[in-house]
Amino acid sequence: MVSLDWYVVLSLIIFFIGMFGFLSRRNIIMMLISIELMLNAVNISFVAYSHYIGDMAGHIMVFLIIAVAASEAAIGLALVILMVRNKETIFVDGLKELKW
Amino acid sequence: MQVPDLIPVVPEILMTILVLSLLVIDLFIKQKEYIAVYTVVGSLLVIISVFYCTGVTFKGMFVADSYSIFFKMIFLINVIFAAIISVEYLKKRASLYGEYYVLLVFATIGMMIMASAGNLIVLYLGLELMALSTYVLAGIIRTDGLSTEAAVKYFLLGAFSSAILLYGISLLYGITGSLDIREIGLYIAKEGIINNKLLLLGLVFFITSFGFKIAAAPFHMWTPDVYHGAPTSITAFMSVGPKAAAFAIFGRVFMIVFPALSGSWVNLLIPIAILTMAVGNIVALAQTNIKRMLAYSSIAHAGYALLGIIAASNEGLSAMMNYMLIYLFMNVGAFILVIMLNNQAKVGDSIHDYRGLSKSNPLAAFLMLIIMFSLTGIPPTAGFMGKLYLFMAVVNAGYGWLAVVAVIFSAISAFYYLRIVMFMFMNESIEEVKLSLVDVNGLLLIIVVFMVLFIGVNPQPFVELARLAIL
Numbered sequence: 230m231v232s233l234d235w236y237v238v239l240s241l242i243i244f245f246i247g248m249f250g251f252l253s254r255r256n257i258i259m260m261l262i263s264i265e266l267m268l269n270a271v272n273i274s275f276v277a278y279s280h281y282i283g284d285m286a287g288h289i290m291v292f293l294i295i296a297v298a299a300s301e302a303a304i305g306l307a308l309v310i311l312m313v314r315n316k317e318t319i320f321v322d323g324l325k326e327l328k329w
Numbered sequence: 330m331q332v333p334d335l336i337p338v339v340p341e342i343l344m345t346i347l348v349l350s351l352l353v354i355d356l357f358i359k360q361k362e363y364i365a366v367y368t369v370v371g372s373l374l375v376i377i378s379v380f381y382c383t384g385v386t387f388k389g390m391f392v393a394d395s396y397s398i399f400f401k402m403i404f405l406i407n408v409i410f411a412a413i414i415s416v417e418y419l420k421k422r423a424s425l426y427g428e429y430y431v432l433l434v435f436a437t438i439g440m441m442i443m444a445s446a447g448n449l450i451v452l453y454l455g456l457e458l459m460a461l462s463t464y465v466l467a468g469i470i471r472t473d474g475l476s477t478e479a480a481v482k483y484f485l486l487g488a489f490s491s492a493i494l495l496y497g498i499s500l501l502y503g504i505t506g507s508l509d510i511r512e513i514g515l516y517i518a519k520e521g522i523i524n525n526k527l528l529l530l531g532l533v534f535f536i537t538s539f540g541f542k543i544a545a546a547p548f549h550m551w552t553p554d555v556y557h558g559a560p561t562s563i564t565a566f567m568s569v570g571p572k573a574a575a576f577a578i579f580g581r582v583f584m585i586v587f588p589a590l591s592g593s594w595v596n597l598l599i600p601i602a603i604l605t606m607a608v609g610n611i612v613a614l615a616q617t618n619i620k621r622m623l624a625y626s627s628i629a630h631a632g633y634a635l636l637g638i639i640a641a642s643n644e645g646l647s648a649m650m651n652y653m654l655i656y657l658f659m660n661v662g663a664f665i666l667v668i669m670l671n672n673q674a675k676v677g678d679s680i681h682d683y684r685g686l687s688k689s690n691p692l693a694a695f696l697m698l699i700i701m702f703s704l705t706g707i708p709p710t711a712g713f714m715g716k717l718y719l720f721m722a723v724v725n726a727g728y729g730w731l732a733v734v735a736v737i738f739s740a741i742s743a744f745y746y747l748r749i750v751m752f753m754f755m756n757e758s759i760e761e762v763k764l765s766l767v768d769v770n771g772l773l774l775i776i777v778v779f780m781v782l783f784i785g786v787n788p789q790p791f792v793e794l795a796r797l798a799i800l
Contacts, residue, residue: 237503240499244492244496247492251485251489257481257485260485261488264485264488264489264492267489267492267493267495267496268492268495270496271492271495271496271498271499274496274499274500274503275499275502277503278499278502278503278506279502281503282503282506284506284507286450286502286507286508287499287502287508289450290449290450290453290498290499290502290508293450293453293454294453294495297453297454297457300457300461301457301461301488304461304464304465304484305484305488307465308464308468308477308480308481308484309481311468311471311477311480311481312477312478312481314471315471315472315473315474315477316474316477316478321481321485324478324481324482326474326475326478326558327475327478327479327482327553327554327557327558328554
C-alpha cells in the first residue's frame with residue numbers, strides 16, 4: 230500500500246510545477262494549463278487526504294473544484310478570444326498598455 | 330429526508346430569483362434602463378429581508394449571523410450604487426447589455442455567500458462565483474483594448490490566487506480532517522498543533538491568497554492595471570465589493586480557524602500592512618490618472634483596514650467592518666464624480682481635467698472636496714471616524730507604534746488627495762465642463778456626501794451596529 234506521504238509529496242511537486250509554469254510561460258494558453266495543473270494537484274491531495282481520513286467531504290470538494298475549473302477555463306478562453314480580436318496576440322507581453 | 334431550515338438563506342434565494350428573472354426580462358425589454366431600475370428595486374427588497382433572516386443552516390455550512398448581515402448590507406448598497414451609475418456611462422460606450430446587470434447581481438450573490446460561509450467549501454464556491462463574474466465585468470466593453478487587458482490580467486492573477494487558496498484549504502483538511510470552519514478551529518485549539526509545519530504552510534497560503542483579493546502589497550500588482558482598464562462603473566463596484574467580501578472571510582477564517590496561531594499571523598501581517606500602506610500612499614503621489622490614483626489609494630485603505638485584523642480582537646474586527654462601510658460611501662462618491670466627468674465629451678481620466686472645476690461647477694467641486702477630505706481622514710468626515718476607531722483598536726491591542734506609522738502614511742496621503750482639491754479650487758480651467766447635479770448620478774453623489782458627513786458627525790449608531798456584529 231502506498232502511504233499518504235507519497236501522495237502529498239506528489240501533489241506538492243505537481244503544484245509547484247504548475248506554479249513555475251504559470252510564472253515562466255508567456256503564452257496565455259500555457260498559463261491556463263498551468264493553473265489547471267495546480268488545481269489538479271489540489272484534487273490529488275484532497276482525494277488522498279479524504280481516503281486516508283475516511284471522510285467524504287474531500288471527494289465532494291474535488292467534484293466542485295472540477296466544475297469550477299471548467300467554468301474558469303471557459304471564461305479564460307473567452308478572454309483569450311477577446312484578446313486576439315483586440316490585440317492580435319495571445320502572449321502576455323502584448324498586455325503593456327497599462328503600467329505604473 | 331429532513332428538509333433543512335431555509336430561512337437563513339432567503340436573501341440569497343431572493344437574489345437568485347432576481348438574477349434569473351433578469352435573464353428572462355432582458356429578452357423582452359429593449360430599454361435597458363428599466364433593467365437597472367428592476368435591479369435596484371429588487372436589491373432594496375433584499376436589504377430588508379437580510380435583517381430578518383438569521384440562523385445557522387445546512388449543518389453549519391451557512392451562517393447568517395450579525396457579522397454576515399453587516400457585510401451583506403455593504404454588498405447590497407454597493408450593487409445598488411453600481412447599477413445606478415452604470416447606466417449613462419455604459420450607454421455612451423454602447424455596452425449597456427442586460428447581462429451586465431445579471432453579472433453584477435451574480436457577483437453580489439457570491440459575496441453574500443462568502444460572508445455567510447461556515448464551511449471552506451461554501452467559502453470557495455462563493456469566492457469563485459464572485460471572482461468569475463467580476464472577471465467578465467472588467468472586460469464588458471468588448472471593443473476596448475484597455476478593458477480587455479484589465480480583464481485578462483485580473484483573470485490570470487485571480488485564478489492563480491484561488492489555486493493557492495485551494496492548496497491551503499487542502500492542507501487544513503489533511504491536518505484536521507474537516508472542512509467546517511468552527512470544527513477546524515476547535516481541533517487546532519484542542520490538539521495544540523500550533524507548531525505543525527504544514528499548518529503554518531497552510532496559513533501562509535491563506536494569507537497570500539487573501540492578500541491578492543484585498544490587494545495588499547506585495548500582492549497588489551494587478552490592482553492599478555485592473556482598476557484603470559476596467560469600465561469606471563465596474564472599478565467603483567469592485568474596489569468596494571470584492572474587497573469587503575475578502576475582508577469578511579479574512580476576519581472569519583483568521584478569528585475562528587487560527588486564533589491559536591495569532592502570534593504567527595500577526596507577525597506576518599504587520600509587515601504586509603506597513604508595506605501596503607507605504608506602496609499605496611507613496612506610489613499614488615506619482616499618478617496623473619485619477620482612476621490609477623484611486624486604485625493606489627484603495628491599496629492604502631486595505632492597509633489601514635488590515636490594522637483591524639492585526640488587532641486580533643473583537644474591537645479591531647468591528648473597527649474594520651465600520652471602516653469598510655465608510656469606505657463604501659467615500660470611494661463610491663469619488664468614482665461618481667469621475668464617472669460624471671467621463672460622461673462629458675472630451676474629458677478623460679487625467680487629474681488635470683479637474684482644473685478649475687470650482688468655477689464652472691461650484692457645488693460638484695464642493696462635494697468632491699468633502700469626499701477627498703474624508704479619504705484623507707480629516708474631521709468632521711466619516712473617514713476620520715473610521716480611522717480613529719481602527720487606530721484605537723490597534724493601540725489597545727498593544728501596537729501603539731503601528732498606529733503612529735499608519736498616521737504618518739495617512740499624512741502622506743493628504744498630498745495627493747488635496748492636490749485634486751487644489752486643482753479644482755486654485756487653478757484656471759483649460760476647458761469648460763458643465764456637470765448637472767439634477768440627474769441620478771448627481772442625486773446619488775449628494776446622498777453619498779450626506780452619508781459621509783452624517784457618519785462623521787454621528788458615528789455612534791454605525792459603530793454600535795458593527796459592535797453587535799462581532800463573531
